[in-house]
Amino acid sequence: MQEDLTARLRKSYSYEIIGKDRENDFDRITEMAALICNSKISLISFSDGTKLWCKAVKGLSVKELSAVLPLSTYSLASAEIFITADMFNDERFKEHPEIGSGEKIRFYAAYPLTDNNGVVLGSLSVMDTVPQKITTTQQKLLSLLVEEISSLIQERVKKAEDKNIGLLFEHSDDLICILDKDLRFKRMNSSFNTKLGWTEQELKQKTLLDIVPADGIEQADRIWENFKNHAQQEDPTHQIAIKDGGFRMIEWTATAEERDGVIFAIGRDVTAEMEKNHALRVSEQKLKAFFESSQGLMCTHDIEGNLISLNPAGARSLGYRRSELIKKSLFDIIPAERHPNLRQYLQDIIERAIQRGI
Incomplete structure (x- = not known):
């Protein structure tokens, strides 16, 4: 099946298709499908990729349905019309579902049900316990029933979408x-x-x-x-x-x-x-103004002590231009005898993320 089948079909709950009681609209279609093919059994099934649900069925008890329902996987897997006049003569079938008093399914036809994107949602199936061939006219009539099921699905899709849009609008x-x-x-x-x-x-x-x-x-x-x-x-x-x-x-x-x-x-x-971002920009501008106008030494540096920025007054107090100091590190402007303290200062910043003085 398509990769997105599971995700798509789980939405079928909100479409009010599967996971809901039987509905007359779908029951009538299974009745017509059986009449069209002169068959004992017909059913409409849906899948979420892991489990099959029977939406409507004619001609099967609950126990018999559990034996027959797995046949729906053939049309779900191929996404194509699947017809076999006699399962006993078809190599694709290794098992033959048994119903009633030992009778087995012989004739089987399934038409995939797809959404507007071509994703297979389920199938319309007709079957019987005797071999049978269906005419071109019967196949056309079954195709029309599939179109009717698709219309019912789309009505439920629209109903669910309108409901969800309403909830989104309100909440x-x-x-x-x-x-x-x-x-x-x-x-x-x-x-x-x-x-x-x-x-x-x-x-x-x-x-x-x-x-x-x-x-x-x-x-x-x-x-x-x-x-x-x-x-x-x-x-x-x-x-x-x-x-x-x-x-x-x-x-x-x-x-x-x-x-x-x-x-x-x-x-x-x-x-x-936006107000928070504006306040932050104003704060940064004020800090920059304070940094530039301060008469004491102020600088920023990396964790290795390399200078990143220095205020003008601080550079002058050291006898340098700012452009000259940006190429230096704290080790260049601090006396050698205080380098052990400087190393400890930098280490404390790494370990504690803060330090006050050297």
């Missing part, structure tokens, strides 16, 4: 919205209200750019044009206004549909992160 702390090609709000989650104060009714009358502060419009417009044109951008972050005043910085991830230009977007509030 995510991020700003999530669907916009039309003109950036008008089509749908948005409650975070726009809880974090920014904008109600759904208000946003339905606006575009996203309508809630961007005036000094952020140019940047925001450029970002959303890039999203619409599927262009890469380094920093898709811009201001979004808070209804009662102020703004938050929002980093966006968005995808625009090729067909109609509808945009699916998720915005993460990075205001606190």
Whole structure:
């Protein structure tokens, strides 16, 4: 089977296909399949790559089903239509499932059930205890039933996806919205209200750019044009206004549909992160200013004592230019008799990550 079969089929639980009670829609299809082929038995099965589930069955008891169900693995493995008029004359079958009072399966036909990506989800099978050939017309009718099963699966896929999108919309702390090609709000989650104060009714009358502060419009417009044109951008972050005043910085991830230009977007509030980074830059600038203006000796060095930087006043006090000292180490500017102390100082830094004086 395909490598992604297991992962794909485990999602079938959310599709409400397997792991759920029998459903009339699938039961009717097994009934029609048996009638089309004039066969005693038909079933619809699904697999997650490790286990088989029977979704609908006609003509078998629970005990008989357990003996017959493994036949479904043939179509799952090949991903092709699998037909044998008489299993007794088919070398591919080493075992012949037994049902009822010693009767064994002779005729077997299976049609793979695939999703839109071609991944095999299961099979529709018909079988009988007597040899049988099926006509071209019967095969065509079975193919139509497979298409009907695929439609049922896709309905459940859409139902599950709609449910999951609904949960994501309601429970995510991020700003999530669907916009039309003109950036008008089509749908948005409650975070726009809880974090920014904008109600759904208000946003339905606006575009996203309508809630961007005036000094952020140019940047925001450029970002959303890039999203619409599927262009890469380094920093898709811009201001979004808070209804009662102020703004938050929002980093966006968005995808625009090729067909109609509808945009699916998720915005993460990075205001606190940006403020923290700004404070760090200011702190670094202040430290640099203090370093440069200090009248005492200040320097940075590596764990071997090689000088990395030195303040101007410190270089002058030693009788050097800064450019000359950068090529030296502490061992060059500290008297030889204090080198043992210097070595201990450097060793203490390695071991304790801090040291005060030599």
